[in-house]
Amino acid sequence: MADISSSGGPSMARSQSQTTKLALRIILYLALCIFALFYLMPLFVMITTSLKSLDEIRTGDLMSLPRDVTFDAWRSAWSEACTGIQCEGVRPFFWNSVLIAIPGVLISTLLGALNGYVVAQWRFKGANIFFALMLFGCFIPFQVVLLPMARMLGVMGIAGTIPGLVFVHVIYGLGFTTLFFRNYYVSIPDELTKAAKVDGAGFFRIFWSIFLPLSLPIIVVTVIWQFTQIWNDFLFGVSFSQAGTQPVTVALNNIVNSTTGVKEYNVDMAAAIIAALPTLFVYVVAGKYFIRGLTAGSVKG
Amino acid sequence: MSPILDVKNLYKNYGATAVLHDINVSIEEGDFLVLVGPSGCGKSTLLNCIAGLEPISGGDLFIGGQNMTNVSPKDRDIAMVFQSYALYPTMTVAKNITFGMKVRGVDPATQEAKLKHVAAQLQIEQLLHRKPGQLSGGQRQRVAMGRALVRDPKLFLFDEPLSNLDAKLRVEMRTEIKALHQKLGASMVYVTHDQIEAMTLATKIVVMKGGVIQQIGSPAEIYNRPANLFVADFMGSPAMNLIPAKARRNGNGTKIEIARKDGEPIVLTDTRNTDLPEDVIMGVRPEDIADPARLTSEHAQIAECLIEIVEPAGADTYAVMQLGGKHVTARLHAETSAKAGAQQSLAFDLGKVSYFEPETGQRLN
Ligand SMILES: Nc1ncnc2c1ncn2[C@@H]1O[C@H](COP(=O)(O)OP(=O)(O)OP(=O)(O)O)[C@@H](O)[C@H]1O
Ligand SMILES: [Mg+2]
Numbered sequence: 001m002a003d004i005s006s007s008g009g010p011s012m013a014r015s016q017s018q019t020t021k022l023a024l025r026i027i028l029y030l031a032l033c034i035f036a037l038f039y040l041m042p043l044f045v046m047i048t049t050s051l052k053s054l055d056e057i058r059t060g061d062l063m064s065l066p067r068d069v070t071f072d073a074w075r076s077a078w079s080e081a082c083t084g085i086q087c088e089g090v091r092p093f094f095w096n097s098v099l100i101a102i103p104g105v106l107i108s109t110l111l112g113a114l115n116g117y118v119v120a121q122w123r124f125k126g127a128n129i130f131f132a133l134m135l136f137g138c139f140i141p142f143q144v145v146l147l148p149m150a151r152m153l154g155v156m157g158i159a160g161t162i163p164g165l166v167f168v169h170v171i172y173g174l175g176f177t178t179l180f181f182r183n184y185y186v187s188i189p190d191e192l193t194k195a196a197k198v199d200g201a202g203f204f205r206i207f208w209s210i211f212l213p214l215s216l217p218i219i220v221v222t223v224i225w226q227f228t229q230i231w232n233d234f235l236f237g238v239s240f241s242q243a244g245t246q247p248v249t250v251a252l253n254n255i256v257n258s259t260t261g262v263k264e265y266n267v268d269m270a271a272a273i274i275a276a277l278p279t280l281f282v283y284v285v286a287g288k289y290f291i292r293g294l295t296a297g298s299v300k301g
Numbered sequence: 302m303s304p305i306l307d308v309k310n311l312y313k314n315y316g317a318t319a320v321l322h323d324i325n326v327s328i329e330e331g332d333f334l335v336l337v338g339p340s341g342c343g344k345s346t347l348l349n350c351i352a353g354l355e356p357i358s359g360g361d362l363f364i365g366g367q368n369m370t371n372v373s374p375k376d377r378d379i380a381m382v383f384q385s386y387a388l389y390p391t392m393t394v395a396k397n398i399t400f401g402m403k404v405r406g407v408d409p410a411t412q413e414a415k416l417k418h419v420a421a422q423l424q425i426e427q428l429l430h431r432k433p434g435q436l437s438g439g440q441r442q443r444v445a446m447g448r449a450l451v452r453d454p455k456l457f458l459f460d461e462p463l464s465n466l467d468a469k470l471r472v473e474m475r476t477e478i479k480a481l482h483q484k485l486g487a488s489m490v491y492v493t494h495d496q497i498e499a500m501t502l503a504t505k506i507v508v509m510k511g512g513v514i515q516q517i518g519s520p521a522e523i524y525n526r527p528a529n530l531f532v533a534d535f536m537g538s539p540a541m542n543l544i545p546a547k548a549r550r551n552g553n554g555t556k557i558e559i560a561r562k563d564g565e566p567i568v569l570t571d572t573r574n575t576d577l578p579e580d581v582i583m584g585v586r587p588e589d590i591a592d593p594a595r596l597t598s599e600h601a602q603i604a605e606c607l608i609e610i611v612e613p614a615g616a617d618t619y620a621v622m623q624l625g626g627k628h629v630t631a632r633l634h635a636e637t638s639a640k641a642g643a644q645q646s647l648a649f650d651l652g653k654v655s656y657f658e659p660e661t662g663q664r665l666n
Contacts, residue, residue, distance in 0.1 A: 189385055191383040191385050191387035192387045192389065192390075194374075194383065195381065195383055195387035195388075195448075196400075197374045197375065198354070198374050198375070198380065199400055199401035199404055199448075200401055200404040200405050201375075201400075201404045202375075205404060209400070210389050210391070213391035214391055
């Protein structure tokens, strides 16, 4: 064998190394598939369970596919399931979440972009301290701000309202959004700002005409991040809402916890999937921009 | 008429570090002023101060006779070309060029006309719909020029606009900029650290070092009569020979003695400079040491020198010898008989030498 490969010369050696490469590749993909399956398992169980009837759940196997596919559980979760005394499903709460998340995401992204632009390109006195404090804001645990925030919302007269929740999420997200935009904008050469100043553009004009059009990748990152944070939030939602303004996460909790008698696993699962759908959707649609945006560096002039 | 640009006693500090020290410069309409100096001497900072992009720490600044010290960049009636070109990456070439006019609310028809004119002038018509990322370095440079030209300002500011180009393109663009200047008759301030660029473009040169102006003058003045050792050494390629020598009064002239490695010193007689101190540094351009047959100045004096190295460079041949403990370069013609290791008689043009005080470096004659 040894003398064959040595007499075979370089082409033989190349084909051998190609074989090992292929083998490694197969092993790699195998491993990745196993991991993917492992992570997809809960989703699989959730989906199949949500499509089964209660009888089938009781008698059947957790992992098996549904015998008769039924969407009753989904209908019930969407518009009939009881969240405490009220039995309207997650639908009203879903809309609450939408009403909280969309303005919350837009406002915090826009303010973060402005903050990042100022900190990165208009280096005023104390810009570094300002930025450090902003960063510090990212790491304050939620629990710490609950009481002061409740008081604050009370003083502002927006306690328990949807604008109140938007306000909380904007404040809490600002640290992160500023960080994202600032790190993106520091890689933009300051001669660009100077050129625009000589061209006669002012603060907002430069931001609007030059920086925002450059920002698509980081806007996608920020929007995904903020949307996920706000949509999935439970603590603020449960603390600062009242009947009628609760977000879908709180409703989900109530559905799961408030059923009396038989536990309707299929409804619980369907409700959970409904609650998770928007974030899933955002990832699927914009996920590749997310990765691209995170790694996007300086701007080629 | 008042000068187009007048900088008076300008100071600039970054915190405690002084970057520009007592700068006084003025240029007339149509002047091409070149700021030249080694890296970090404050050229860009001065340009940014003139543009109003950096606040100044002291002094006054007039553009077109108006005090602009506290006026914002957009109201100074200037246009600037940056070292990195700073083209707006998301805009097409056409939008890049018209952005300034759009911001200022110029009507679209005028914008279009000016864009056409400038694009034709710079031969970038076929690039107008591209983004900066799709241009070569030279094309980007042209677009950056176009953005400045379209404004028709009182004063153009250029910060090393050619430093990112390769050598050949740089020479081409240099000629183009010069032609443009002659055609427009515009007033320009141009930063470079390339002394050849400075010599070829300028009508007036400012040589800077460490934030202090060393000399202001026409290219010929700077070249022939450098104000101090720094300028003498910085301007010209190959650099001026700076040879330590002894000066002795002798009748109606001065005997200049230059030590040699072995043997007697060379003695030259300067009949024009009679009140030199004993220790001087003699500055001689390489072309002022030449073959006796080719140097026909009335102040030429001939001396025998031992040639150490001969470097043919095409049109000329450089001969290197050791005088006064320094390597001295002579610029000989291409068919010279000079050989390494052999004696050669060379003519020194004493009509063109500069003398410097060794301690202070200041010019003496
Ligand atoms: N923002 C700043 N803070 C502190 N010092 C600065 C700042 N900007 C520039 N300097 C200093 O000022 C000096 C002059 O800088 P400048 O950019 O004007 O040099 P330059 O002559 O343009 O050099 P180059 O030829 O390399 O472009 C340098 O020593 C630099 O370190
Ligand atoms: Mg510079």
